[in-house]
Amino acid sequence: MSYDYAAMIALADPTRRQVFELVAEQPRSVAELTRCLPVSQPAVSQHLKVLKDARLVHAEPRGASNIYHIDPHGLGEMRAWLDHIWGEALDAFRKEINDSREKER
Amino acid sequence: MSYDYAAMIALADPTRRQVFELVAEQPRSVAELTRCLPVSQPAVSQHLKVLKDARLVHAEPRGASNIYHIDPHGLGEMRAWLDHIWGEALDAFRKEINDSREKER
DNA sequence: GCTTATGATAAGCAATGTCTTATGATTATG
């Protein structure tokens, strides 16, 4: 189970989450995204770069615009990792319950 | 679907992930955790505070020690949120594929 | 009781991250 945590780190920032949610809702250009957000256009571009590197979005050049689309890969990897950890955590939790039961006897 | 992202933010830090993994493996005291990690005891305590607030671990005082255990709540909430977003993302992705098919006609 | 071990908190510092303005490159528009 190897995972580079890029998607999780990317989504840990609130502004970046907003950018991602907007793109997930529908494909949008940088200009459109900037109009929806309380930060400057360069800030939006910087966030998009992080999201793109984490494979949460991908860009489609369209004339002078750059349309950003959702990319399922980043979320998929994150989900696989989380499922794995979740399984381990539940096992550990059950084991603890058992151990504490045994002690009571 | 409301989620405060505390678990995700907590696990976005590499040291904090290590602390969490160690606790998930088996319950451990702060001193034990510090011996396993390349940072000072106060650093470990600070990370544990963040993990505890995110309901990823919980503390069990035992004499002068403080044994930290895994707490499934934080991961569970994060998992529920991620499943939700994952569903939305897949819907959006499928919709895009459809839209681009229609344009080709 | 005195010493030792444990762990939480405070204060300060260095590194990192997020934002801004400035700028240049590319494309559409009149």
Added chain:
DNA sequence: CATAATCATAAGACATTGCTTATCATAAGC
């Protein structure tokens, strides 16, 4: 062809974060 629009990148300001050392409170062991 000149102007306007779009967007990425660079440079710098500012805030946040993760770490350290110092310290205090509590509990265990002699």
